[in-house]
Amino acid sequence: MNETENRLNLQSQVIYGPVKSRRLGKSLGLNLSPKEIKLCSLNCSYCQYSWTGLLVRDAKPFINLLPSVDEVINEFKEKLKGILDNNQEVNFITFSGNGEPTLHPDFLKIVEAIIKIRDKFLKDAKIACLSNSTTLGNKDVLKAMKMIDEPIMKFDTAIKETFLKLNRPSVKIEFEEIKNNLKKLDGKMTIQTLFIEGSVDNTSNEELRSYINSLRSLKPRLVQIYSLDRLPADKNLIKVSKQKLNEIKKKIEMEVNLKVVVY
Numbered sequence: 001m002n003e004t005e006n007r008l009n010l011q012s013q014v015i016y017g018p019v020k021s022r023r024l025g026k027s028l029g030l031n032l033s034p035k036e037i038k039l040c041s042l043n044c045s046y047c048q049y050s051w052t053g054l055l056v057r058d059a060k061p062f063i064n065l066l067p068s069v070d071e072v073i074n075e076f077k078e079k080l081k082g083i084l085d086n087n088q089e090v091n092f093i094t095f096s097g098n099g100e101p102t103l104h105p106d107f108l109k110i111v112e113a114i115i116k117i118r119d120k121f122l123k124d125a126k127i128a129c130l131s132n133s134t135t136l137g138n139k140d141v142l143k144a145m146k147m148i149d150e151p152i153m154k155f156d157t158a159i160k161e162t163f164l165k166l167n168r169p170s171v172k173i174e175f176e177e178i179k180n181n182l183k184k185l186d187g188k189m190t191i192q193t194l195f196i197e198g199s200v201d202n203t204s205n206e207e208l209r210s211y212i213n214s215l216r217s218l219k220p221r222l223v224q225i226y227s228l229d230r231l232p233a234d235k236n237l238i239k240v241s242k243q244k245l246n247e248i249k250k251k252i253e254m255e256v257n258l259k260v261v262v263y
């Protein structure tokens with residue numbers, strides 16, 4: 001079996017892990033999406049959870065499927081008790097899970113509460129959020145992201161046509177808004193980019209030229225680049241080799257003064 005022939009199962013819990021993460025070490029995951037249904041504003045053709053079950057711009061109509069603030073906090077405290085009792089290591093507390101965590105209508109309240117608990121009981125752990133960057137126009141989400149230690153923001157292409165094919169947004173998402181809203185983080189973020197070939201390709205010279213131009217204006221603290229690790233939703237996508245990812249890294253670093261890490 002090759003390494004992309006496995007697909008990640010959707011999370012059935014609100015709090016999961018700590019799991020060993022390629023990018024975050026020992027990561028304690030928070031799933032603010034429904035259990036076992038993917039709720040997201042994008043429908044990325046490479047998604048490791050397959051196609052999006054609930055493709056939405058606004059999650060309020062699905063509030064009954066989402067964990068409440070109390071549920072998240074209580075389950076987090078319960079999990080934390082086990083972690084502290086067993087002296088388990090946690091490097092990151094990560095908002096991730098079955099889709100886009102920032103779509104949760106109470107995302108800000110949850111972030112504020114988790115930061116308070118972290119400060120008291122798990123001082124060494126940082127807080128991260130893996131986000132698809134579509135919700136920064138919401139002032140509460142922007143405020144929460146500014147409070148988070150490591151906002152890890154998706155940005156796969158600077159070309160609208162490629163974005164539409166690769167990230168397949170819910171209808172109301174404007175690509176230009178995503179780019180402009182990312183600037184509101186004032187560079188205090190990591191940009192995460194998945195490179196892919198096959199039915200969609202974001203590795204051409206034209207792609208890289210505009211992508212690097214956007215990085216120049218976004219000025220992230222770090223750029224993480226990678227390719228498929230698991231079976232994608234669209235099976236006609238082809239994994240980009242490590243060698244090519246390293247060439248892309250060199251190209252970025254030659255043109256802009258940014259730190260780039262290949263995973």
Ligand code: SF4
Pocket residue numbers: 040041042043044046047048049052098099100132154
């Ligand atoms: S944004 Fe993330 S969770 Fe949503 S479809 Fe894309 S890869 Fe999957």
